Amino acid sequence: xxxxxxxDIHITVSEGxxxxxxxxxxxxxxxxxxxxxxxxxxGLQLLLKYFSGDTLVQGIxxxxxxxxxxxxxxxxxxxxxxxxxxxxxxxxxxGGYQKVTFGTGTKLQVIP
Amino acid sequence: xxxVSQHPSWVICKSxxxxxxxxxSLDFQATTMFWYRQFPKKSLMLMATSNEGSKATYEQGVEKxxxxxxxxxxxxxTLTVTSAHPxxxxxxxxxxRDSTGQDKYGYTFGSGTRxxxx
Numbered sequence: 360x361x362x363x364x365x366x367d368i369h370i371t372v373s374e375g376x377x378x379x380x381x382x383x384x385x386x387x388x389x390x391x392x393x394x395x396x397x398x399x400x401x402g403l404q405l406l407l408k409y410f411s412g413d414t415l416v417q418g419i420x421x422x423x424x425x426x427x428x429x430x431x432x433x434x435x436x437x438x439x440x441x442x443x444x445x446x447x448x449x450x451x452x453x454g455g456y457q458k459v460t461f462g463t464g465t466k467l468q469v470i471p
Numbered sequence: 472x473x474x475v476s477q478h479p480s481w482v483i484c485k486s487x488x489x490x491x492x493x494x495x496s497l498d499f500q501a502t503t504m505f506w507y508r509q510f511p512k513k514s515l516m517l518m519a520t521s522n523e524g525s526k527a528t529y530e531q532g533v534e535k536x537x538x539x540x541x542x543x544x545x546x547x548x549t550l551t552v553t554s555a556h557p558x559x560x561x562x563x564x565x566x567x568r569d570s571t572g573q574d575k576y577g578y579t580f581g582s583g584t585r586x587x588x589x
Contacts, residue, residue: 395580402477402564402582403515449514458505459566459578463514 361386363452365462372440373470380435380465382424382450392433393451393459394424403449409433420444445469473499475567477581484555484588492550492584494565500545501567505578506538509562518563521548555588562586 362385372378384390391410395403407418414426424435433450450462474497484490494504502523507515519529519540527540537559539551548567552559564583 393578400583400585403566403580405579453578458517458520460517461514 361390361452361454361460363450363460363462365448365450365465367465368463369466369468371468371470374442375439378435378437378440378444378467380448380450380467382433382435382462384431384433384450384452386452386454388454389428390452390454392424392426393453394418394422394433394435395449395451395461396420396446397449397464398446406435406448440467440469442469442471473567473569473579475501475565475579475581477565477584479584480582481585482587484586486556486588487554489551489553490555490586492552492563492565492586494548494550494567494581496546496567496569496579499567499569500571501548502545502570504542504548504565504567506540506548506550507564507566509564509583515564518550552586555586557588560586560588 364383393408394406397403406422407416409416409426416424422437426433447464447466449464451459453459476495478493504521506518508518509515517530518533519527521527521540521542523542523545529535542548562583566578566580
């Protein structure tokens with residue numbers, strides 16, 4: 360069975376500070392990993408994805424994520440957070456032509 | 472890039488009525504679409520996998536007679552909530568996979584539908 364764990368339900372950072380959102384996964388093979396962002400009442404927007412190759416993945420809006428097989432992690436990072444980054448972030452996993460399993464999400468609050 | 476349109480964005484209906492939600496892939500063909508439900512303050516749970524021209528595959532615990540899914544074309548899947556009850560109130564999101572393009576693993580999501588049953 361595949362699963363995704365986002366240990367932080369809620370994170371607060373100051374505008375301009377760096378950000379790291381944690382994501383751990385469980386899957387029997389090499390997973391395909393995603394990070395999505397959801398603003399209140401909105402759908403999901405894909406930030407970045409990892410399929411293979413370089414383990415450091417660049418995404419939109421200045422986000423990046425690093426796949427670490429040894430730690431079963433795919434943490435999302437941003438060097439300097441903007442107020443507009445406040446939203447809920449979901450880490451997700453799929454084994455390919457299969458359903459996507461989501462983590463429970465991390466709500467990001469940005470304070471001035 | 473791939474775009475998925477979901478309609479309506481929000482709907483309020485009376486208890487006992489049925490509501491249809493559409494999910495369209497605008498610039499690609501999607502042989503497979505997925506329907507998710509998001510409960511308040513919770514993650515997205517897969518309800519069913521919709522395959523063009525065949526019956527949908529429902530996840531365990533999802534009532535197939537209540538949540539009717541039709542995928543009649545390569546660009547359209549519909550979810551009909553039948554005999555809606557207040558407990559069906561939720562945020563429903565679809566996603567589609569561009570099975571013929573380069574981004575065949577890039578699941579694109581619609582903007583979601585907020586259903587409120589009163």
